[in-house]
Amino acid sequence: MKIVHGRADGAVTEARTATFTGTVWGDPVLPTTDGTTINSVTFTPGARTFWHHHERGQVLVVTAGTGWVCTHGETPEPLTVGDVVWVPPGERHWHGAGPGSIMTHLATSLGTTTWLDEVSEDEYGQAGR
Numbered sequence: 001m002k003i004v005h006g007r008a009d010g011a012v013t014e015a016r017t018a019t020f021t022g023t024v025w026g027d028p029v030l031p032t033t034d035g036t037t038i039n040s041v042t043f044t045p046g047a048r049t050f051w052h053h054h055e056r057g058q059v060l061v062v063t064a065g066t067g068w069v070c071t072h073g074e075t076p077e078p079l080t081v082g083d084v085v086w087v088p089p090g091e092r093h094w095h096g097a098g099p100g101s102i103m104t105h106l107a108t109s110l111g112t113t114t115w116l117d118e119v120s121e122d123e124y125g126q127a128g129r
Contacts, residue, residue, distance in 0.1 A: 004029070004030055013026070014026050016041070018115075019049060020047060020048065020096075021046075021047060022048065022096070023043075023044040025041070026039050035056070035110065036108065040105075042102060043065075043096045046097060046098075048094055049119070051117055051119060052094070052113055052114060052115045053091055053092050054091075054109050054110055054111060054112070054113050055112045055114075056110035056111035057089045057111075058086075058108065058109050060108075061085075061106045062104070062105045064102065065081070065102040065103040066081075067079045067096055067098050068096060068097075069085050069093060070123075070126075071087075071092070071093045072092035079095070092116065096119075098128075
């Protein structure tokens with residue numbers, strides 16, 4: 001058993017930059033433990049991940065705002081508070097905020113994450129069409 005107590009005094013929210021477009025903030029909820037990582041991630045309007053996939057899948061739980069999730073080759077799907085997304089192992093996808101709202105989600109990533117290319121403005125713009 002491992003107990004991870006809440007936010008440590010003086011902990012600083014991390015700016016996420018290398019694999020994200022726009023302004024994105026993240027707070028670890030569970031540091032990588034047995035190949036599982038949980039983060040609370042907040043996307044500002046229009047911000048999003050790069051394309052990526054997970055070795056053993058990912059679970060997203062939207063806790064604030066609205067946004068989008070998209071599997072490669074498909075139309076982006078809307079997300080709102082309370083939505084839960086299961087992304088199967090190896091599925092290339094992206095997720096992020098809508099153009100007019102922040103979005104915060106808990107992201108549980110199973111196994112390693114493989115980061116790919118940036119989601120283009122055209123690909124992002126397909127959301128809501």
